[in-house]
Amino acid sequence: MASTSITETHAAAPLADADAAPSEASLRAHEDRLRRRESLLRIAVPAAIVALLLLAWEWTVRANNIPHYILPAPSLIIRTLFDNWESLSNALWFTVKLTLLALAAAIVGGVLLAIAFALFKWVEIGLFPIAVILQVTPIIAIAPLILIYVSSTTAALLLCAWIVAFFPILSNTVIGLKSADSNLRDLFQLYKASPWQTFRYLLAPSALPYFMAGLKIAGGLSLIGAVVAEFTAGTAGKETGLASRILESSFRTEIPMMFAALLLVSLLGIVIFIVFAALSRLVLGHWHESEMRRER
DSSP, X not given: OHHHHHXXXXXXXXXXXXXXXXXXXXXXXXXXXXXXXXXXXXXXXXXXXXXXXXXXXXXXXXXXXXXTTTSOOHHHHHHHHHHTHHHHHHHXXXXXXXXXXXXXXXXXXXXXXXHHHHHOHXXXXXXXXXXHHHHHSOHHHHHHHHHHHOSOHHHHHHHHHHHHHHHHHHHHHXXXXXXXXXXXXXXXXXXXXXXXXXXXXXXXXXXXXHHHHHXXXXXXXXXXXXXXXHHHHTOOSSSOOHHHHHHHHHHTTOHHHHXXXXXXXXXXXXXXXXXXXXXXXXXXXXXXXXXXOOOO
C-alpha cells in the first residue's frame, strides 16, 4: 500500500507541475498583450498631453479675449489652414521636395566620402577638417554668400540644406566603419577575404546602426536648413516654401497664417522623424540591440 501511494504521488507531481507551468502559447499571448499595451501607451499618452495643452491654449485665448493678431486660438489656426490650403499646400510641397533632395544628396555624398575616409587615410586627413568647418559655420552666416554666387535660387537653397544635413551622415558613417571588431578584421585577413567581402560582410553591418542614427538627425537638419536658407533668401512667388509664407504673413501681420505655416513645418518634421525611426526599426529590429524589443 505504501509503495502504491508513493508511486501515485510521484505520478501526480509532474501533472501538477505541467498544470502550474504556463504553456508557450499563453506566454506568447501575454507578450503580445504587453507589446500592444506599450504601443497604445506610446500613442495615447503624448496625444493626451498635446490635447490638454491645446485645450489650455484655447481656453486662455477665449477667457482673456486675446486678439488674434497677438495670439490666435488653435481653432482659428486650423480654420486658417483649411481656408488657405491651396497656397499652403504648394509651399509645403516645395519644402518637401527641397528637404528630400538635400537629404538624398547628403546621403550619397556622405556615405561615399565616409567609405573613402575609411579606406584611404590621406583622404580623411585632407578633407575631414573642411567638412568640420562647413558644419561649425552657421548656415545663416554663409547663406547670403551662396545666394550671391549661385545664380539659381532653388539651387542655392538646396546647397544650404545639403551643407547642414551632410556632416551627420558623414561623421556617423565614418565612426561606424571604424568600429568594426579588430578581431573580426584579423579573421577576415586570415581567411584572405577580398576588400569587397570585408566591406560587405564586416564594415557595412558595423556601420549600419550608426548610419541610421545619422539619418534620423540629418532628416530634421535638412528641413531646418531648407527653412533657414529660405528665410535668408527672402524669396517670394509661386515656387516658394513654407518659410516664405511665414515671412509674407509677418510682413502683413497675418498671425494666424504664420501659425498655420509653422504648424505644417512642425508636422513635416515630425513625419520625417517617424518615417526614419520606423525605417531604423525595420532595418535593425531583427538583429541589433538598439532596436530589438526586449521582454519586460
